Amino acid sequence: MSEIQDILTRPSAWISRGGDSSIVISSRVRLARNFYAHKFPGWASEEESAALWSDVSSILAELSSIGDCVSVQMTDIEPVDRLVLSERNLISREHTERGVGAGIVLALDERVAIMVNEEDHLRLQGLRPGLGLIEAWEQIDAIDSEIEKAKKYAYDMRLGYLTSCPSNVGTGMRPSVMLHLPGLALLNEMKPVVNALGKLGLAVRGLGGEGSEAMGHMYQVSHQITLGNSETDMVRKLEKIVAKIVGDEENARKRLMQKKPEVVHDHVGRALGILSNAHILASKEALDHLSGLRLGVDLGLIRDIHSETIDDLVLRTRPAHLQKEAGRLLKTRERDIERAKLVRRLIGTPAENNSPDQRI
């Protein structure tokens, strides 16, 4: 248990920047797997789920391809800690609410997170900072091959890996990337991008889950179709398309700076002004302005704030992270005050630092 507390109280290992592109925040590959002759989690009884957890968690703990890891049942994790895991994208929001038999096996480096008894018996997730879909897939593939030797999967020659929802049959795989696209968003060019991706069988959703609008101009792009494509084809296709979107975003930023420099300066300047001076800061407001700041750093308009500080704040200003840091439950208004305090402390107020207009 202390190991999971170590992970929860330190900065996230994978949101830090990887590679030379700051546009791709992180990559993820998840595989859905179920075991042969076992009821799927949504249909199994509590006793069956508990038995599967004890069987499977001991198998997972022995895997050589996962490295040092911690395994814990959801019922043994405090509600706020479950939400911290969800805000770090290590478990799904749904998983935070699951009971007996539901658990997580988490590599200490946060590069592998396995949800047990989520919608499927196993949701194997490989995570990497920046663009790293292939490495994430290779590690998850090795873990998957090790598991199948220990316990037989539900598999069909024609339909592939059998999953609780027919939308995941086949590879059971969903590769995705989190992208920061303020340039395209400021130019109002996200809609055609979303439409084009939809035609290619890819889904785009904003940070904060399905149906929500994109907070902080962060978009998750994922490959949805699991039947009829091999895993490597899916990963390669997504990497190729991500490279294209990154090119579009870089291009949008260039056009913005050439044609509407005052719009960019205003956007970044306001973000810095509000973050440096606000005393009450809502979650979405903080993310939107941190996005503006991130763009300012990327464009070289802001030089004295590190991009790592911004990415760290993106996580630490989320509701559960704030409460974890405060060591107690906070009401919405209390959170908004604590959030503003934390941001002012890390970004610096004009009184302690340079004034905003000197920075830009």
Add this chain to the structure above:
Amino acid sequence: MKQCDSDGCENEATVHLTKVVEDGIKKEHLCKVCASKQGVDTDQPADMSEFLSQVGAASGGGTSSLVSTCPSCGMDRPRLKKSMRLGCGLCYEVFSEDLETVIQSMHHSEQHVGKVPSSEGKQAQYTRELAILQEALGTAVLQEQFEEAATLRDKIKTLKAHMEAEVDA
């Protein structure tokens, strides 16, 4: 058209039965005449008709099914219809007719071409390779890349020979 399973009958099979037998389930495809000989009342469609019309698969006309509960996990058709979540791996076989159009409309494919668990053995690996090659062949023909198509056709031939040799062995 699928022919009736009864010996000597050449009628079109319009009644698809899924029966629970000792070691799992057994599928039978019969014409209306042979089905009624077996005591199946095809004029009273089973409860799946409403479900089928919802998923857009009502084209089967007189389609009916005896089994509406999975013998392995107890999942039944009304609950499957409500949640669109299956109860276990065997459900895919039991409710295959119900799921066919759903899966096709979600994925535009009917054949897994990805990873195969090593426990499935050589034949499964071959089947997967064959599916990949056949898809590539289709694409090559569509794009009029005939040299590529010829190479793929040879590869398919070799692979099929391997598969048969394995079965014989």
